[in-house]
Amino acid sequence: MDIELRGITKRFGEVVANSGVNLQIKAGEVLGLLGENGAGKSTMMNVLSGLYRPDEGEIVIDGKPVQFDGPGDGIRAGIGMVHQHFMLVPVFTVAENVVLGVEPTGPFDSLDLKTARKQVREINETYGLEVDPDALIENLPVGIQQRVEIIKVLFREADVLIFDEPTAVLTPQEVTDFFKIVRALKDAGKALVFITHKLHEILEIADRINVLRAGQIVGECLPGEKTDIELAEMMVGRPVNLEVEKKPYAPGEVLLDVKDLTILREDDSLAVDDVSFSVRRNEVVGIAGVQGNGQSALVEALAGVHRVAGGTISFEGKDITRTSARARHKMGFAHIPEDRLKNGVVTNFTIAENMVLNSYYDERYSKGVSMDWNAVNEHAAEYAAAFDVRTPSIFETLNHLSGGNQQKMVVAREMSRDTQLMIAAHPTRGLDVGSIEYIHSRLMHARDEGDAVLIVSSELDEVIALSDRILVMFKGRIVAEFGAGGRPVDKNDIGLAMAGATL
Amino acid sequence: MSEQQQAQTEKLAHQLLQRAAPSRTVYEDLIIVPVFAIVAALILGGLVMLATNVSLEAIGKSYVALIYGSVGSLGAWSETLTAATPLVLAGLGVAMGFRAGFFNIGAEGQVLMGGMAAVIAGFSFAGLPIYIHLPLALMAGILVGGFYAGIAGWLRAATGAHEVISTIMLNLISYRLVDYLLKVPFIQKSGRSDPISNAVLDSAQLPRLLDWIDPNLRVHGGLIIMLLAVWFCYWLLFKTTIGFEFRASGENADAARFAGMRSGLIVVLVMALAGALAGLAGANQVLGVLERASPGFSAGIGFNAISVALLGRSHPIGVLIAGLLFGALEAGGRQMQVDAGVSLDLIGIVQSLIIAFIAAPLLVRAVFPWGFRGKAASRKE
Known part of the structure; x- marks a missing residue:
């Protein structure tokens, strides 16, 4: 199925979200849609899926102009969206989630889960998804949950799949697996739209790239034609610097010293298990690890909002294990929390x-x-x-x-x-190139001014680019150290350590 | 940073300080929706009367009486303000709780406990001058009300007991406690076998404000206390660090904790404040209107206060307006009963309808589509 958007304009009051956008989506092809936050990517996809009605322009499917009056029309026309935030019921099984809203029914309108399970298995086999139809969503890792979303869309017989920032929540390994699925879908003749602001991913997976800026398509190219820098500049509309500029590594005195730290989760399971490390002034220490290996608890304990079960935290030589978040803030702790909507802002x-x-x-x-x-x-x-x-x-x-x-x-x-210690958890998650560049330069500025900086991120590229030393966390322990006195920094080795391999 | 950049940043900072004019949506939400809600409730109330075999003539008469009895004369105004005063006070208390994220159902019990304390202080200490005795009796109401609600706050902070359950429980305890206290010889009026307290001494009564015009005008000094309380709550919420903590905890308790605010302290503080205001409402009733305590003297003020707080969007000025509206309905309702012989219960129905309509702004917008041009505000709750 081929879709063409012709001269789509969408306004919200006086704000023009899309202005005269032309876009072609073809069967058996991955269209990469690149743009900063607020460039109008989501509006365009919501127009395509029938959620918004365009003020001007038309949508043409296989040569015939169509009009969508609601999201139901988009789904019936074979357009499915895989959202960035999953819309799954955690206490339902995979099969139950997949059929939600379009349940196959038996006699007397009873729910026919057997058929549902069978259909989920068929989709599984066709595209190599490997999802257990009877698993509960809440027990599944994020990467698998995303596959459930994909199954949901395929179950509704979509020929066009739109992925909105699909890799934002995935680990490097999960991204590799995800790309395999995307290729399988492409080979099956589906048309795919891949919305992202991650340059290397779009260069790897897309067959054609459209760049959106301020509501307009500002460039179209094939992946081989442009470098990542050129794409980034197209996207933000000015020269960008993807390399992080920093002064040579010259660490000062030890500022933060963590000894034998043990932290329990709310259910009394071990989140952080006997961890020791230190951060010096003028130094960036990065903590790499797949999400859920204790980094969140560690950061919260350092910020003073999570109880410590054992061990000590010292700051400038003083024991601060039991001091309050407020007291630490006064000492010069800065904390960029992992989940900004939940914990960082009102x-x-x-x-x-x-x-x-x-x-x-x-x-x-x-x-x-x-x-x-x-x-x-x-x-x-x-x-x-x-x-x-x-x-x-x-x-x-x-x-x-x-x-x-x-x-x-x-x-x-x-x-x-005036800060002393900067604790930044996933400081650039979900952000666009311009903001990432800016926040990185600010973090480096803090380091060069004499702050100790601790960065936690699941984006390996980010950790490597920023950190002077890298600690890898796995199952609550620090299992490897790279840079400075540890092993030489090697992306592959770090990835292996994150997966729990002993080096 | 270069000088040019510096200048540019300063210019931008200056621009950011500009306030946008309130949008049409805000205006519609705050003014048009409540007005239409009242109209819709009155129409529906009329239909209810029709359904209960009240003649059209009597319905017309009763609505005239409603207006006349609430704002039609100086006496009507006096009654409206007298009825509104405790509702606003207790409503402020509930609203402060809402702002900090606590659903305080216990205003009724706090009104009772505060009122009892004020009565006891009011009939004891004979011989004190009014400028000592009256503040003392008011303070007794404030402190006991605050302490009583503080129990629920403390339970929440220390044990995690949900305030809805603990305040309902405290309400039940307060009913029986008042019944018991009214039978205690020291409190019970001598020579009476029914539960009724000694009368408050003159030196502890809130002075009537307009008795120099007509001795029947009941509006009393509590009105001034109420207005001061509105101002105080506004100041506390929006101009102080404590209010900032209340509002932050109410909007996002996690973010407040991450920002170093002490949630346990905030719970106890806000509940004590809510109880103090409700206790003041109780004191206001016994020192200004009733002059003594009898079983159930709170007369549902604490529950109506929840409606007042909701209707006033938990904003002190909004609570004041909502309290005045409820006071007017109460005063006018009595007139309705006298002039048209319509049951007072009907006023209860109209009140409930108004709340239902205001709580459902989308419904009001759907019923009166021509009244609205702005887009309905999307609510994220």
């Missing part, structure tokens, strides 16, 4: 309020119990401008900002004071 607060969420008590912003909102607003505006948070006003609530701008706001807040 989405219904304004940017100004969020900017002082953890420093409102400071004498810069309040006298006694009385808030000095003029001072807050002035500082917030200053930091928002300096850290490139794009918003019409600091009195906008945060939920009106794109993910990248929310993250920049968090970074601005955490760096807008």
